[in-house]
Amino acid sequence: MENEAQPELKGVYISTYGCQMNVNDTERMYSLLEMDNYTPVTSADQARTIIINSCSVREKPVHKVRSEVGRYRKLKDQYPDLKIGVAGCVAQQEKAKLLKDIPMLDFVIGTDNIDELPKVLNEVKSENEKKVQAKFDHQSAYSVETLIRNPGIASFVNIAKGCDNFCTFCVVPFTRGRERSRTLQEVVADVQKLTERGVKEVTLLGQNVNSYLSSCEGNFAHLLKAVSEQTDIERIRYTTSHPKDFNEELVDVMNSHNAKVCEYIHLPVQSGNTEILARMNRGYSREDYLKKVDMIFKGLPNAVLSTDIIVGFPGETEAAFEDTLSLLDEVRYETIYAFKYSPRPFTKAARFTDQVPEQVKKDRLQRLFDKHNALAFDYAKDYENKVLEILVEEFNDGVCRGRSTQNKVVHFKSDLPHIGEKVMVKINTAFPQTLRGEKV
Ligand code: SF4
Structure with missing residues (x-):
């Protein structure tokens, strides 16, 4: 042991699961803890505080938390003052029950309580007692400044939660509780501050x-206009x-502010069958959905769409699934994010009795991907020989990597790093998710 590096007393490590909300929350937790003299570290064995920022969207979420905590048993034996906590959706869902189910845990912090993390953690450490803080705050307005330690070229900004x-x-x-929005002026000021730190x-x-x-x-269209102007x-x-x-108001704002507002729209359909919807x-x-798609393409002819799809929702017959398949012929989705349905605690669908057998779900998911892959390959070909504006985010070994306004990842060779610059690139080779080209 003598020669082994000891974990920093205030070293903190957070492992993150799930969506962009959780990624943002992790960054917020690190920032808040750093302001309280903690040191973010890059692996659990360097830390004396470990937080699992959990996700309850996928299957067996509590089991996943339990098995990660189990992996820290040796560390906990070695450093009895090591504190392990759970944040995120599983924390919010299970609250104190998690402490009972997983005795190695020291604290649970809910999705609405992140700003209380330093206080909770300091109490856990000084009082050597387990703590749960997982209450929704239904009273106060949603006001929060984006906290990012090292903002890059692109940043996420929460505008609403729940x-x-x-x-x-x-x-x-x-x-995540009931929906609440930040004020328009607060979001505008937040975005401006980020631009002053180099965010593009x-x-x-x-x-x-x-x-x-x-x-x-105002509404979202007003917010988009204000952030743009x-x-x-x-x-x-x-x-x-x-x-x-x-x-239509949103389409109009996107159109009139297209110098800044990208024409990429993620529009989750979930199913192509009205009864399932x-x-x-x-x-x-x-039909309503298809009308919205029509409205988007009329106002924004260059719009690029992606979507989320759930296959095997309870009661989904073969005919209902075929409605989802045929939607892919009617709507040009450049990307789809598709999943097999699986029941979630508290939700109404978990109690539906006509659940679809696992093998059927598996087959349908594969058929959906097969169909989309063939289409996406053709869509990608349309990018060849086009010139796109790329905002460069990375430069490695003479290759710049950035994204187009359509959210396509583009690589091109360059002598200069161009990070943070917009570069016009002619596309030579196109795959569904990645394009390659040359500077023009
Ligand atoms: S899937 Fe439905 S309930 Fe869930 S976050 Fe989206 S809109 Fe809300």
Whole structure:
């Protein structure tokens, strides 16, 4: 032991699962702890505090937390003052139950309590007692400054949190609480501050961004316009939008501010069958969705769409699944994110009795990917010989990597790093997710 490096007394390591919200929350936790004299470290064995920022969207979430905690048993034996906590959606969902189920845990911090983390952790350490802080704050306005230790070229900015939609498959309303929006002026000031730290592109983030509503200051279209007009940011993206809240006003703002607002739209459909959509409580039919897609392409002819799809939702027949397959012929999705349905605690769909057998779900998922892969390959070919504007984010071994306004990853050779610059690139070779080209 004598020659082994000891973990730093205030070293903190966070392992992160799940969506961009969690990635953002991890960065916030590191920033808050750093302000409290903790030192972020890059591996668990360098830390005396370990936090698992958990996700409850995939299968067996508690089991995943338990097995990660189990991996730290040796460390805990070696350093009895090592504190292990859980944050994120599993923490919010299970609260004190997690401490009972996983005795090695020292604290649980909910999704609405991140700013209390330094206080909770200091109490855990000084009082040597287990703590749970996982209460939703329904009273205060949602006000939060983006905390990023080393902002790069592109940054995420939370504009709203929570969700009121209660899709019958989704646990988010239970783990992230009711929807609340930051004020428009706070978001604008936050984005401007990031630009002053070198950020060129922001992605406005929320579980359901286009239902953003700032008390007396406006809706999401107004926010997009304000961020575009009142800040020096060069590119704006947003995610995730809900089809039922997508309106003409938003399309108009995207069109009139297209010098900054990227034409990439993630528009989760979930299913192509109206009956399944109703059982999912999505608030639109197949026809409604197709009308929204039409409206988008009329206003934004160069728009690029991606979507989320769930296969094997309870009650999904072969014919209903074929409606989802045929949607791929009707809507040009350059990217799809597709998953097999699996029940989540608290959700209505978990109690539906007509669950689809696992093998059927597996087969349908494969058929969906096969169909989309063939289409995506053709779509990619359309990029060949086109000239795209690339915002360069990385430079390694003479190759620049950046993204186009369509959110395509583009690589091109260069003598100069060009990081943070917009470079015009002619595409020579195109694959569904990556394009290669040369500077023009
Ligand atoms: S809109 Fe539906 S799927 Fe999206 S976060 Fe809300 S409840 Fe979940």
